[in-house]
Amino acid sequence: MEYHNDLLELLDHIDPSALEYQEWINVGMALKDAGYMASDWDEWSRRDLRRYHANECFKKWDTFRGTSQPVTAGTIVQMAKDHGWSPDRGGHELEWDDIIGARDELVVIDKNWVEGKEVAAPDDWKPVDQLVKYLEILFEASENVGYVTDTWEKDGKYLPTKGCWDRTAGELIQQLNQSKGDIGSVLGDCKPEAGAWIRFNPLDGQGCKNENVTDFRYALVESDTMEIDKQNAIIRELELPVACLVHSGKKSLHAIVKVEAGSYDEYRKRVDYLYTVCHKNGLKIDNQNRNPSRLSRMPGIMRNGQKQFMVDTNIGKESWKEWQDWIEAVNDDLPEPESIADVWDDLPALSPPLIHDVLRQGHKMLLAGPSKAGKSFALIELCIAIAEGQKWLNWECAQGKILYVNLELDRASCLHRFKDVYQALGWTPNNLSNIDIWNLRGKSVPMDKLAPKLIRRAQKKNYIAIVIDPIYKVITGDENSADQMANFCNQFDRVCTELGAAVIYCHHHSKGGQGGKKSMDRASGSGVFARDPDVLIDLIELDLNDNLLKQEENKAVCKVCKDFLEKHVTDWDDDVSQDDLLSEKAMLDISKELLNKAQYQNLQQFIEPARKAVHGRTAWRIDGTLREFPKFPAVNLWFDYPVHNVDHVGVLKDVDTDGAQPPWKKNLANKKTPEDRKKERLDSLETAIKCCSFDNVATVKSLAEYMGKSEKTVRRDVKEHPDYEIIQGEIKEKDRDKVEEMSNVN
Incomplete structure (x- = not known):
């Protein structure tokens, strides 16, 4: 332009x-x-x-x-x-999509319908009281006041001199109160035709320029091109935070407005804002009055036969902040209320589900959990499920494009994780083009700055979901502050609204055990985190005991044996019972019987990794707080790196969550009896004997090496076992008939 x-x-x-x-x-x-x-x-x-x-x-x-x-x-x-x-x-050439007659921002009142508010001079004229009240409101007793009573004439006009600035408000008030009503005896007489002036901000006593102002407290709003009653009406309807409203004795009001700036730069910005609001609402003010050292008309003075007087004090809002907040609130861009009667028979369509029975497209979801819960892996699993149109954990997902905003991992690690999860899920990557990754590690910015950048990049991509992982990298403000976090969460609404995509993000739990808390109270920081999203998915760890882990270890070994036998032996399960399939001991015995020596040794290479994998698992329970759908039953999961697997069997159903029991009860529940410890020790010995005796006779020495124990400990364990004995350093099965005979004798 x-x-x-x-x-x-x-x-x-x-x-x-x-x-x-x-x-x-x-x-x-x-x-x-x-x-x-x-x-x-x-x-x-x-x-x-x-x-x-x-x-x-x-x-x-x-x-x-x-x-x-x-x-x-x-x-x-x-x-x-x-x-x-x-x-x-200002004006501009209209574009095709411009709205004619649209409401301008910062407009509070309709200036075409302003009714004037009359201003009347006081009948009981007490000049000293007028000025003293002005000084008491605007100044501290120790602050220097600048004022002018002397003038000089130019082209028929009386102009103020620089005046005085060497006296404090306290001194002036004291002398005025002792002046018997004669302001001139304190400040000096002024020309009746000219009146007198006063500076509304305190000075340093060294001069009267802007650099001599010690506190940028007030600004002057004055208009001399409008009727005074209209000036008065607009000032009041705008609720300007006016400390003193003074009649100039001629054709204008002088509003001393609280701007409460901390510096000259802030003062200029606030005055620009103030003047803009006044102009847009029909108050045609004099732009020359911007300076903080500006002169204003002094109340209590006669000017050409007219009174310069205080019209009012402390009107409008109490402070600049309160006034500015009110102006911004009045000029919001919120929609108008609508009558439900108008849409009752033609309700708008609901957003389609993104995660069936959990989350709709265009809504927000928070995944919360403690450290090491695999939250990032769960989000990657979700990205892949949406891209492929597959099930995520327990729920079907809509298929579409998704953006994963990676704030934590380096680029290589992030890409490898996606491939690892694909492979662990066993899914063919048919729709990799549906997944975009925005790697921002080391380049992340606060969410209020990230949101517009994200929107700009995503606007033409047609994403149905955007995952932000994790949000602690982009949090602005104190996460324990409700108002600051509400503003932070509003950025997610902005992304949802602008793009029509769901926003999914994760956050960590607060410290300490979480089992005794409600799911909505576990996320760290303000409760806003849990109450803002449409869906809260909360992960809490389950407290696994040794017995359950032993069962899982048994199942893992059985599965290894079964898979190995199916690969190497035809019709191996013809004579195998259901109980055998579920018994580690039975499956190892069957494997030893059906496999040759090399095959059995090969099988052993898979047994120990399977045992270790069981102990590397963690168990989790998902609770959900949903806004659009009924609450779902808790879902139990195994996190078997790098994926989560739903416990469809129900092994975890009755397991307590971490922190749900008091420590004394928890320790008691996990405490093993001597009988339990003995049984575990002898079972382990029995397995070791079978492994060591496949090719050679098991000896005390070979057992000690296999089990990583001392020979003395092995001898003790064998002595306690009812089925084995040591003969010349070799482990032998006891003669059953002899054992029974000895038992009968005893």
């Missing part, structure tokens, strides 16, 4: 008194380069009453002869932007 024809309008947003000398010169050069007249520069410069000199602009204008690098109109555009103007505040 070209701003050439609008430079004079842009100058309305630039206060010449706020510019350095070279900046003022640059404005003149830019105007001349753009084809304007010297009179345009001169008229604008008159607004700086303190530095303006007649004919100076015209003399300077003639010296602007152009250079190879001229100052152009862009300089004025940038200055206007620096002073709060932005292109969208």
Whole structure:
């Protein structure tokens, strides 16, 4: 867009008194380069009453002869932007999709329907009380106050001098209270035609410029182009946080507005915002009043026969923050309420399920669990299930494209994990093109910055789900703060709304045992995490005991034997009972009988890894808190790296969750009796004897080597076993008849 024809309008947003000398010169050069007249520069410069000199602009204008690098109109555009103007505040050529008559942001009131609010001078005129009240409201007793009662005349106008700034508010209040109603005896008499001025921000006692302001507390809002009653009405309807509202004694109100800025830069930004709101709501204010050291009309003074008086104090919102929050809230982009009667017979279609009976497309799901629960693997399993249209854990999934946002793993590890999970699931990767991975390890940014970047990249990809793993990498703020985490979670809503895709993310549990807590209370940080998503899937570890692990070890060995026999022996199970198939001892005996020596030795290579794999497993229970579907029964899982397998048999059904029992009871439940320990020891011995005696006679020495025990310990274990004895260092089965005969004698 070209701003050439609008430079004079842009100058309305630039206060010449706020510019350095070279900046003022640059404005003149830019105007001349753009084809304007010297009179345009001169008229604008008159607004700086303190530095303006007649004919100076015209003399300077003639010296602007152009250079190879001229100052152009862009300089004025940038200055206007620096002073709060932005292109969208002005008019623009309409696009095809522009809405005519759309409500502008920051508009609170309809200026066409504002009714004036009358302003009346006080009947009981007490000048000192007026000024003392003003000082008490705006200043601390120890703060220096700048004021002006002396003037000088130019072109028939009375202009203020620099005035005084060497007295504190406390001193002035004390002297005014002792003045018997004569303000002039304290501050000096002013010309009745001119009135007097006062600076509304405290000074350092060294001068009256912006750099002498010690606290950027207030800003001046003044309009002298509107009726006073309308000014009064708009100021009040805008609920400006006004500390003092003063009648100028002529045609304007001076609103001393709380801006409470911490620095000059913040002051400028807040004043720009304040003036923009005023302009958009029909209050045509004077842009020259932006400076924090600006003079305002002093209450309690007569001006050309009219009173400069306090109209009101402490009106509108109590603080700048409260007012700004209110302005932003009024100008939200929320939809209007609708009557359900209008849609009762034509309800909108529900979003289709993404995970059947659990999650809809376009909704949010949180997977929560402790460390080492395999949360990332579970999310990768979900990505693959959606890509292939397969079942995830216990639930069918819709098929479609999915984006996995990897924030934690390096690129190679992430890609290998996907391949490992595919292979462990045993699925053919027919739809790899449905999976996109965005690797951001070391490059992640806070979620409020990531969301727009993600939306931009995903807008044309037609993803039905986006997985963010893990969220602690992109959390903004304190995770224990409800309001900060609510704002953080709102970014997920933004992604869902913009893309129409489900957002799935994971978070960790808080420290300590979780078994005694509800699933919604286990996620670390604020409860917002658990209550914000449409679906909470919570993983909690099950407390496996030795007996259950022994059963699983037995099943694992039986499966190894069965698979090996099916591969090497035809019709091996013709005479095998169901009980034998479930007995480790029986299956090893059958294998020893049916396999040759080499085959049996080969089988042994698979037995020990199977035992170790059992002890490497962890068991988990999934609880769900659903917003759109009925609650599902708890699902029990084995995490057998790198995938989770549902316990369809029901082995884990009655296992307690970690932390569900008190420590004393937990220890008691897991405590082995002497009989249990003896049985385990003798069973282990029996297995070792069978393995060592396949090719040679088992000896004490060979058993000790196989079992990793001392020969002394092996001798003790054999002595306790009812079926074996040691004869000359060799392990022999006892003669059953002799054993029974000895038993009968005893």
